[in-house]
Amino acid sequence: MNKHKKIGLFGFGTVGKGFYENLKKQPHLPATIEKVCVKRVDLPRIGHELYFTDNPDELLLDPDIDIIVELIDDADAAKKYVHTALRNGKNVISANKKMIGESLSEVDFWHSEFESTLLYEAAVGGGIPIVHAIDGFLRDQEVTKIRGILNGSSNYILTQMQQNNWDFEKALLDAQNKGFAERNPTLDVSGVDASYKLLILAYHAFGEVFSMNSFNAESIENVSKENIKKARLKGKKIKPVATIERLGSEITCTVKPELVSPNDELYSIDFENNAISVDTLISGKHTAAGKGAGSLPTGSAVLEDLKRILNGFSYQVKKESKILI
Structure with missing residues (x-):
């Protein structure tokens, strides 16, 4: 140097x-x-x-x-x-x-x-050094699963909908006004942005190149006040969760709004924050959280x-x- x-x-x-x-x-x-x-x-x-x-x-x-x-x-x-x-x-x-x-x-x-x-x-x-962790410390530990909140914009929108009883449009406008969502928010709310990030993580974890056709991505636009009310009655939250998991020779990839319980590591990750957990066969689960966006x-x-x-x-x-x- x-x-x-x-x-x-x-x-x-x-x-x-x-x-x-x-x-x-x-x-x-x-x-x-x-x-x-x-x-x-x-x-x-x-x-x-x-x-x-x-x-x-x-x-x-x-x-x-x-x-x-x-x-x-x-x-x-x-x-x-x-x-x-x-x-x-x-x-x-x-x-x-x-x-x-x-x-x-x-x-x-x-x-x-x-x-x-x-x-x-x-x-x-x-600001979460997850690629470096997977490519370095975890690369020889056989990763079996990656799961997390990979899009701060979607998480911010869902947090405002759940904490303030806002509808999707109002929460989106607030996210845009505060710089957490783009003027055209399609990539964020559709799950495509999180899919790109999951592709990169999967490449480093499994050494395999996936295409977007491998993913099942669902938009958070379909989350309604009624969905949020039902989740609250169950003591749960709705979070934008991206998951890729290997079971034997099968690998599944999803990005979707998901019900999470208070004992889930993603439950307390609110607003524009991100969190990523990596499951390994040797040292178990590793979770990192922090600011997922911003200058x-x-x-x-x-x-x-x-x-x-x-x-x-x-x-x-x-x-x-x-x-x-």
Whole structure:
């Protein structure tokens, strides 16, 4: 970790700013942001002296830039930038779960094809270091099940519906106003966002590439006040739960609103918080909880990936050479 590294940053939205703010608080790290690529360079940006460009090649083809940090919302563009950067010998950090989830077979190829490192902790659990845990400490313990709340927007909406007796539309608007849900919330409320994250976790846990066709995803839009009332009478809550489980040679994948009891580790996970439990044959169940979204929590995950790259870390995905449709 001796040589000073120069970073090319794609995107300066919520996560990009969070990464920038977190990096400023770590002056001992031998890495600085050299250039930032954004869609619009004419927007006023206060409080920093960064160089902005709208030309991706200024980052991708610059021989002085060592690390590309990709934090944009365009999955197609992100895939192009990540692939080009790896091919050009640059290490890459990404937070784009849609790009990674939809391109897992190619991501798997990139891990073996290129000497450059690709890390993406922030694509899954926000500030929860779950990919690192599964790929590292848990990788030889035979994971049998992953279950959790992987979408903070859906969890926030359901929490407000249950605590305040709101209908779905009011809770969604509140989530959007507070920045927990996008203007177009389809990926979040439909379960697709959580499915992408579960795909990534399953890839690291089982060494297998699944497709979205393997998943049964249900939207939280179908949760009514009557459903919530019935759950409350039973002393339970409704939570957006994503599960992938291996039983022998069979693997089941679901993302759906689920009734959880007070003795369930997910029962007390409210608002925008996430939680993920991993069952293993050797050391049992491991559960991690924390902020699953937001500028600083997600930016902190990007920063941790940067530290890992500076220390020469790369993923060690178990290979079972299967692509499941």
